[in-house]
Amino acid sequence: MGGVSLDQRIVGFDLWHLKLPVTTRRDHGIGAVEGTCEVIVLRLTAEGGETGFGEASPWVVFTGSVEASWAALDRYLRPIVIGARVGDISGIMAKAARAVAHCTEAKAALETALLDLAGRIKGVPVWALLGGKCRDTIPLSVSLANPDWAQEQALLERITSDGVGIVKLKAGFTGHAFDVMRMEALARDYPDLDVRVDFNQGLEIEEAMPRVLDLARFGPSFIEQPVRAHQFAIMAKLRAACPVPLLADESVFGPEDASRAIAEGIADGFSIKIMKSGGLRRGQEVARMAAANGLSAYGGDMFEAGLAHLAGAHMIAATPEITLGCEFYQAQYYLKEDILEDPFPSAGGVVTVPNGPGLGIKPDLEKLERYRV
Numbered sequence: 001m002g003g004v005s006l007d008q009r010i011v012g013f014d015l016w017h018l019k020l021p022v023t024t025r026r027d028h029g030i031g032a033v034e035g036t037c038e039v040i041v042l043r044l045t046a047e048g049g050e051t052g053f054g055e056a057s058p059w060v061v062f063t064g065s066v067e068a069s070w071a072a073l074d075r076y077l078r079p080i081v082i083g084a085r086v087g088d089i090s091g092i093m094a095k096a097a098r099a100v101a102h103c104t105e106a107k108a109a110l111e112t113a114l115l116d117l118a119g120r121i122k123g124v125p126v127w128a129l130l131g132g133k134c135r136d137t138i139p140l141s142v143s144l145a146n147p148d149w150a151q152e153q154a155l156l157e158r159i160t161s162d163g164v165g166i167v168k169l170k171a172g173f174t175g176h177a178f179d180v181m182r183m184e185a186l187a188r189d190y191p192d193l194d195v196r197v198d199f200n201q202g203l204e205i206e207e208a209m210p211r212v213l214d215l216a217r218f219g220p221s222f223i224e225q226p227v228r229a230h231q232f233a234i235m236a237k238l239r240a241a242c243p244v245p246l247l248a249d250e251s252v253f254g255p256e257d258a259s260r261a262i263a264e265g266i267a268d269g270f271s272i273k274i275m276k277s278g279g280l281r282r283g284q285e286v287a288r289m290a291a292a293n294g295l296s297a298y299g300g301d302m303f304e305a306g307l308a309h310l311a312g313a314h315m316i317a318a319t320p321e322i323t324l325g326c327e328f329y330q331a332q333y334y335l336k337e338d339i340l341e342d343p344f345p346s347a348g349g350v351v352t353v354p355n356g357p358g359l360g361i362k363p364d365l366e367k368l369e370r371y372r373v
């Protein structure tokens with residue numbers, strides 16, 4: 001059965017492990033990225049010949065390793081996908097959850113590819129398969145994580161002249177004075193920017209409270225994940241004392257963590273990433289849990305290429321509870337070259353949600369071969 005039927009079987013499962021050159025070093029609380037970032041691209045092929053793509057973008061100090069993503073896809077998820085019907089997305093993802101523990105990036109890649117494939121076969125965008133669209137554009141935030149502040153100022157000039165209105169200062173990877181200097185510079189030189197702060201788990205228990213409170217006096221729109229993911233009790237104390245909203249990122253991967261985070265009052269909002277939740281629909285679930293409990297949410301990302309950005313953009317387009325914009329800046333501002341056939345659609349400070357079938361843009365197969373390990 002081929003053509004436009006979602007009953008057709010999935011017959012192809014191809015993987016690329018890519019090393020993508022990046023422009024600069026970036027420091028985050030718990031680790032740095034320099035030289036290249038590594039992602040995996042999955043291509044599913046239906047018996048009628050249509051293809052769907054997904055990306056796994058792990059970061060070893062945060063979600064897991066590229067080797068684990070590859071093994072999860074190649075060894076444990078491939079057998080439940082080959083021969084399955086294209087339309088059985090919920091059933092395939094339920095099997096995937098049981099087939100291998102963790103490996104949320106691999107599961108995100110799989111669901112992305114299934115949705116892309118189904119969308120292309122039916123001629124509808126992925127956002128339509130996720131409940132329909134609530135927005136056409138998503139405000140873009142760019143993260144400031146370069147340890148070289150002079151280089152960072154060049155990026156600031158570029159993004160603000162491109163119309164970007166939100167930045168997130170990556171803090172806590174070196175001394176407090178560097179964080180204060182950058183907050184002062186942003187307040188002085190870019191008073192119109194919406195500034196957010198993210199410690200990426202970088203602070204020790206003893207220093208967390210004074211450093212968080214000292215940066216809070218600059219009035220950032222939120223402060224994210226000052227301490228380690230599992231330190232829920234300290235997150236709750238920081239949240240109670242902090243005069244600006246405290247967000248959880250590494251503490252909340254999927255709905256199960258969100259449940260506990262809400263019960264223990266550790267945050268005023270969540271960072272939602274498909275690479276943490278293990279798929280687009282589980283990301284939507286986290287967002288709905290947040291909103292139902294009075295928490296805000298934004299669409300975060302990992303060190304991703306444009307393919308993963310597209311998946312995130314479709315998820316946010318179909319999720320009204322994600323109100324604080326997105327961070328899909330790497331394809332345009334961090335990678336030396338993205339992997340898509342057409343540029344990821346960010347301009348004028350927003351990401352424009354694609355309306356073509358599936359994800360709307362495919363990877364360039366020549367680039368996949370060029371950067372293949």
Ligand code: MG
Nearest residue numbers: 198224249271
């Ligand atoms: Mg974060």
